[in-house]
Amino acid sequence: MxxxxxxxxxxxxxxxxxxxxxxxxxxxxxxxxxxxxxxxxxxxxxxxxxxxxxxxxGRSKFEGYADARRLRNETLRTRAHMPTWHPPGGPDDELANTGDWPVDELSTRVIRSFSQLAGMPLVAGNTVRTLVNGEVTFSAIFDAIEQARRYVIVQFFIVRADALGDMLKDTLLACAARGVRVLFLYDSIGSFDLPARYVHDLRAGGIEVHPFSAKRRFVNRFQLNFRNHRKIVVVDGERAFVGGHNVGVEYLGAKPPLSPWRDTHIEVRGPVVANIQFAFTEDWYWVTQELPGCEPPAVTQRVEPRVESRDSNDMHCLVMPTGPADRQETCSLFFVEAINAAKKRVWITTPYLVPDEAVFSALRLAALRGVDVRIMIPSRRDHFVVFEASTLYAYDAVRAGIRIFRYKPGFLHQKVVLIDDTAAAIGSANLDNRSFRLNFEIMVLTVHRGFAAEVEAMLQHDFEQAFEIDRGEYRDAHAWRKISMHVARLFAPIL
Structure with a gap:
């Protein structure tokens, strides 16, 4: 032929x-x-x-989700029982005028910008505690599920059908057998290898299970770049769990060579749980076109702490749900504002250091004005390209006066931001472009000196198990390694 x-x-x-x-x-x-x-x-x-x-x-705007949010936003906020609020700092701001607003911890300007970014209020009257490893985290989650009376909400990026996944499945099935409603959402790409039998067993037990997929509509059929990276568990609208852990034995430290796995979750109690649940409600509505129908306890923006334990439940919390459907670069702007708010120090832990120019500029300026800027990253890699790009960014950061530490014992996966002695944010967002623009993420900012001190102690312990790098990490690398770093950084927009 x-x-x-x-x-x-x-x-x-x-x-x-x-x-x-x-x-x-x-x-x-x-x-x-x-x-x-x-x-x-x-x-x-x-x-x-x-x-x-x-x-x-190539897509960086999740227009299908944005359209659904725009068309149904008011309905969601009304029927999902979001607290009514207005941006802080105005003349009619009751909390600011009564002294309940934590202006001594963070300025009104910073609180206002965080609230505007999140579309959520800073809520008083909460209790937050850190869960510093997988065993503690899932023990607390399973305990909460076993005590559920009305409903349980579960959302993870990765769910594996391994020993931990089976424990979660059995716990949820027992919960559903008691008559408790269970809603289960997982990311279709993050959990691509989840067997169909796992989902079938959950549904057979009366659990409502759905994969979060960007391809729900024909027009979105190529939107494979967007992931729902959130990890949320809510029980009866009273307790919520947010952080970096997914469902897999590696998060319990049972997967060499990355073990022991270092991650952090938080348990939240109080009125802000309703706002965490609302982030799940938006995702559930995108997938099912129906509201979940699980109503948290009625709350108002201002909640008086109980007198008998005033020191333990007087924390102000703000939920920061971010994603590619946002009108602005919400996640990137959150990090920029958190860094700019720091007067004395800003400590960040992240598994992936691939910042955009705005965040990197904020970090450099903070170092120039004398702020103690520290970033802790892993010394072990789980993704070759991301690790190489992170190494080059770490070199540039050290040259700018930013202190970079590598965690030695195992893989570092926690996402924590500590601002001075006053506030800390913990959640699912990494310091990379994927979290900034491509993933749906959630962070919980807690403004409270006691909680900030708890996070500081946790990070101090981590720093003691880390080593600080200098320019030699890059300069002493072989030529081929330097080339791989620069090539890897070319992929920064999608890492």
Missing amino acids: RFDWSTLGILLAITHLLGLIAACHAILNTRTSQGAIAWAVSLATMPYFTLVPYLFL
Whole structure:
């Protein structure tokens, strides 16, 4: 058979035309100028290699979710019993005027910006405690589920059908057998290897199970780049668990060579639990087009602490749900504002150090104004490309006066931000572009000196098990390693 060169020419011309169309789409829709330039140049010059990846990885706006939120937002906030609120700091701000607003801890300006970013109020009258490893975390979660009376909400990015996954399944099935309603949401990509039998067993036991997928509608069929990275458990609207742990034995430290696994969760009690549950409600509505129907106890924005334990439940908390459906770069702006708010120190722990320019600039400026800026990252890697890119960013950070530590005992996966002696945020967001723009995340900011001291002690213990790096980590690396770092950083927009 004679090869038809004219057909090949037509195919090449069509491919280049599609590449140019995709390049125009990238310029108009990519959120960052760096990402737009990277995609546009590669699509225009190498469409054979980049056109298909762009279909799956090029989208940075989750428009389907945003449309659902925009159309149903008022209904959700009314029927999901969100506390009514207005931005703090105005002349009619009751909390600020009565002295219940923690302006001595964080300024009114900072509180206002956090509240505006989150679309949620800073809520008083809560109790928060740290859960510093997988055993403590899941012991507390299972204990709470076993005490559930009305409903249990479970949402994880990764769910594995291993020993821990089976324990969770058995606990939930026993809970449902008691007549407690159980709602279960997992990310379809993060839990891609979850067996169908696992889901079937849950549904057979009366549990409502759904995968969170960006492809729910035909128009979103290529939105594989968006992940729901949140980890949320809510019991009866009274207790909530948020943090970095997923469901898998590695989170219990049972997966060499990454073990022992270092992660942090928090248990939250009080009126702010309703706001954590609302973040789940938005995700559930996207998946099912129905409200979950689990109503938390009625709360108001201002809750008076109980006199008998005033020191333990007077914490102010703000829930920061972020994601690609937000109008602004909510997660990135949260980190920028947290860093800018620091007067004495800002300590951050993250498994992945791939900051965008805004966050990196805020870190450098904080170091220049004399703030103790420390970032703790792993010394072991779970993803080669991310680890190499993080190493290069760590070198740039050290050159800017930022102190970088590597945790030695095992893989560091916790996501913690400590601001001065006054506030700490713990949740699911990493210091990378994927958390900033591509993942649905949740952080809980707690403004309370006692809790900040607890987090400080926890991080001090971690720093004692870490070593500080200097410029030599990069300078002493082999030439091929340096090349791999720079190549890896080219993928920063999707890491």
